[in-house]
Amino acid sequence: MIKVKYFGMLTEITHCSEEQLAFSGTTVEELLKVIVTKHPGLKSLNFQVAQNNDIVDLTAKVNADLIALLPPFAGG
Amino acid sequence: MNNRYNRHIILSEIGEAGQNKINNARVLVIGAGGLGCPILQYLAAAGVGTLGIIDFDVVDETNLQRQILYGKKTLGINKAIAAKERLRDLNDLITIYTYSEPLTYQNAVTLFNQYDIIVDGSDNFETRYLVNDACIISEKPLVYGAIFKFEGQVAVFNHNGGPSYRCLFPSPPPSGSVPNCSEIGVLGVLPGIIGTLQANEVLKIILGIGEQLSGKLLCFNALDNQTTILNVNKSMEQFEKVLNEKPRFEQKELSITCDTDMIVSLQEITSFSEVQFIDVRELHEEPKLTGTNIIQIPLSSLSDQLHKISENRQKIFFCQSGIRSKKALAIAKNHHKSLCYSLKEGANELFLQLKNMQHENA
Numbered sequence: 001m002i003k004v005k006y007f008g009m010l011t012e013i014t015h016c017s018e019e020q021l022a023f024s025g026t027t028v029e030e031l032l033k034v035i036v037t038k039h040p041g042l043k044s045l046n047f048q049v050a051q052n053n054d055i056v057d058l059t060a061k062v063n064a065d066l067i068a069l070l071p072p073f074a075g076g
Numbered sequence: 077m078n079n080r081y082n083r084h085i086i087l088s089e090i091g092e093a094g095q096n097k098i099n100n101a102r103v104l105v106i107g108a109g110g111l112g113c114p115i116l117q118y119l120a121a122a123g124v125g126t127l128g129i130i131d132f133d134v135v136d137e138t139n140l141q142r143q144i145l146y147g148k149k150t151l152g153i154n155k156a157i158a159a160k161e162r163l164r165d166l167n168d169l170i171t172i173y174t175y176s177e178p179l180t181y182q183n184a185v186t187l188f189n190q191y192d193i194i195v196d197g198s199d200n201f202e203t204r205y206l207v208n209d210a211c212i213i214s215e216k217p218l219v220y221g222a223i224f225k226f227e228g229q230v231a232v233f234n235h236n237g238g239p240s241y242r243c244l245f246p247s248p249p250p251s252g253s254v255p256n257c258s259e260i261g262v263l264g265v266l267p268g269i270i271g272t273l274q275a276n277e278v279l280k281i282i283l284g285i286g287e288q289l290s291g292k293l294l295c296f297n298a299l300d301n302q303t304t305i306l307n308v309n310k311s312m313e314q315f316e317k318v319l320n321e322k323p324r325f326e327q328k329e330l331s332i333t334c335d336t337d338m339i340v341s342l343q344e345i346t347s348f349s350e351v352q353f354i355d356v357r358e359l360h361e362e363p364k365l366t367g368t369n370i371i372q373i374p375l376s377s378l379s380d381q382l383h384k385i386s387e388n389r390q391k392i393f394f395c396q397s398g399i400r401s402k403k404a405l406a407i408a409k410n411h412h413k414s415l416c417y418s419l420k421e422g423a424n425e426l427f428l429q430l431k432n433m434q435h436e437n438a
Contacts, residue, residue: 005304007227007295007297008224008225008227009224017297017300045249046245046249048244048245050306053304053305053306053307054306054307054309055244055293055306055307055308055309068304068306070293070295070306071224071249072201072222072244072245072248072249073222073223073224073227073228073229074199074200074201074204074222074224075110075199075222075223075224075262075267076107076109076110076111076112076196076197076198076199076221076222076223076267
């Protein structure tokens with residue numbers, strides 16, 4: 001199981017700020033497919049992925065039990 | 077030196093030498109809104125020798141819930157000017173320059189060159205990317221802060237060889253896809269917290285003390301007080317992309333200001349009865365305009381209610397001053413709506429025009 005944290009407007013779609021997801025794949029990209037299948041509304045949104053505390057790209061291997069999805073904020 | 081900065085000077089980490097650094101620093105704050113107010117207040121109080129404030133907007137009643145430099149007396153006054161008034165009383169030993177105009181590709185680099193540190197308190201992605209790119213071109217550190225409802229982000233970009241905003245978020249999301257405070261709301265104290273964190277980073281950069289948030293993104297959630305600090309890697313590709321565009325930088329236009337042919341003035345409207353006017357102000361705003369060809373859809377809910385606007389007629393968005401109507405135009409264009417325009421003037425002028433026409437017809 002992987003704990004996935006959602007920030008900002010992503011939580012308006014997921015209706016939770018974090019959840020546990022079953023994942024048996026390898027890369028961040030594969031994990032995102034699992035997440036987007038569960039929350040299709042995320043597909044059209046911009047966000048970055050952090051693994052533990054590092055921003056990573058889609059090709060990175062998932063080797064942590066905490067993943068965070070981070071959208072940009074505009075407000076000031 | 078008088079006693080004003082005594083509590084700084086007695087800190088061994090700052091001392092006279094550190095306070096002199098603060099007094100000689102030149103800091104430009106982009107936007108004097110929710111973030112800009114606490115940033116400016118603390119930097120002015122700390123004695124930052126030269127403060128620049130750029131904001132084209134005016135103080136509105138809905139700002140007072142969080143924009144703490146303003147009050148009833150400054151309603152309707154340009155924010156840069158109103159902020160300077162308040163800050164001059166707070167500290168008359170510093171120099172404050174105001175720029176009551178939008179930040180553009182044309183003025184950004186020249187302006188940034190006159191300062192040591194740039195602080196972003198703007199409220200839209202276009203300006204944020206412009207600020208980032210102009211910081212790269214002018215080689216200035218950028219103290220970034222942004223908020224959404226109950227959450228905030230703070231980072232230091234382009235500092236001591238660290239990453240830029242584009243290294244974190246390479247390109248802006250589609251216009252209108254991420255709402256800002258005026259559209260979705262924000263907890264009043266949140267920009268106070270995030271702006272104060274930004275002011276703290278500015279002082280640390282000036283003083284060269286502590287660990288700055290360079291290469292790091294601090295995420296704060298006001299509801300559960302969780303603070304997460306994430307590491308951001310530098311992408312040379314993103315820097316090169318910006319630097320390659322450098323020769324063409326000043327020719328670029330912000331989309332929010334570039335659609336000049338989609339902005340119409342009252343004089344240019346040939347038949348008032350044939351167009352549909354769309355009031356994108358909030359429901360409580362005055363004056364109220366009514367008529368068979370006027371509908372009201374606040375900007376905050378426009379993207380959900382675009383189906384309500386006419387397909388075939390010419391549509392003219394209006395608001396209080398012609399700024400939100402431009403945002404409405406951008407949203408409508410984004411949803412591929414045609415025949416849309418933004419009214420140059422505001423609701424007051426349109427109200428008078430319609431009233432005069434009624435008189436003429438009577």
